[in-house]
Amino acid sequence: DTAVSQTPKYLVTQMGNDKSIKCEQNLGHDTMYWYKQDSKKFLKIMFSYNNKELIINETVPNRFSPKSPDKAHLNLHINSLELGDSAVYFCASSQSGSRNYEQYFGPGTRLTVT
Amino acid sequence: GQSLEQPSEVTAVEGAIVQINCTYQTSGFYGLSWYQQHDGGAPTFLSYNGLDGLEETGRFSSFLSRSDSYGYLLLQELQMKDSASYFCAVRETDKLIFGTGTRLQVFP
Numbered sequence: 001d002t003a004v005s006q007t008p009k010y011l012v013t014q015m016g017n018d019k020s021i022k023c024e025q026n027l028g029h030d031t032m033y034w035y036k037q038d039s040k041k042f043l044k045i046m047f048s049y050n051n052k053e054l055i056i057n058e059t060v061p062n063r064f065s066p067k068s069p070d071k072a073h074l075n076l077h078i079n080s081l082e083l084g085d086s087a088v089y090f091c092a093s094s095q096s097g098s099r100n101y102e103q104y105f106g107p108g109t110r111l112t113v114t
Numbered sequence: 115g116q117s118l119e120q121p122s123e124v125t126a127v128e129g130a131i132v133q134i135n136c137t138y139q140t141s142g143f144y145g146l147s148w149y150q151q152h153d154g155g156a157p158t159f160l161s162y163n164g165l166d167g168l169e170e171t172g173r174f175s176s177f178l179s180r181s182d183s184y185g186y187l188l189l190q191e192l193q194m195k196d197s198a199s200y201f202c203a204v205r206e207t208d209k210l211i212f213g214t215g216t217r218l219q220v221f222p
Contacts, residue, residue, distance in 0.1 A: 033209075040214075041151075041199060041214075041215050042212075042214060042215070043157065043201065043212040043215075044212070045209050045210065045211075045212075048208065048209060055208050056208055056209055090156060090157070092157075100205065100208070100209070100210070101144075101145055101147045101162045101164075101203075101205040101210065102147070102159045102162060103157075103159065103210065104159070105156035105157045105158070106156060107155075107156050108155075108156055
């Protein structure tokens with residue numbers, strides 16, 4: 001059983017396009033996250049949601065818009081894609097509060113913008 | 115500001131012991147986590163230190179000294195499958211701040 005799943009696994013698109021990445025977790029966690037990992041493997045948090053409420057927005061350009069329809073799903077929509085958006089995007093989930101140190105990551109979505 | 119420093123690369127042979135250090139400077143600190151990531155894979159949780167001292171989980175141990183803003187991950191009886199990147203991550207109130215990662219290469 002997959003704990004945290006993401007679709008698609010690979011995404012190749014051209015500059016200026018709009019794309020979405022979907023994430024689902026079946027762990028019963030309250031908190032979900034989006035991370036961006038660049039080519040140097042630097043892993044940086046973008047957003048987090050707790051029970052569908054936005055908790056963290058780490059000064060991400062407003063071309064990126066997360067949406068959480070329920071606490072098991074967190075999607076990421078990206079408008080007007082730029083070359084610098086090329087990266088691996090990871091969704092993650094955790095229990096809220098004091099156990100947020102243990103996060104479960106999805107397999108990642110490798111986004112390539114040409 | 116926030117910063118977490120780790121060595122960029124460490125090499126070792128099978129069966130050896132290796133220590134990966136992490137020093138941090140953050141505005142808020144609740145504890146230090148460690149994650150492993152194989153090439154092409156997702157980060158997976160290894161260990162957490164909320165208090166000073168040593169935490170042991172099988173072949174892996176993690177240590178924290180809050181007064182020194184320092185922690186380390188100790189990997190014993192290294193196996194080829196331990197070749198991966200290892201990240202320390204500071205736990206703040208609502209999030210983890212990840213270090214730059216250490217690439218461990220284990221040779222036969």
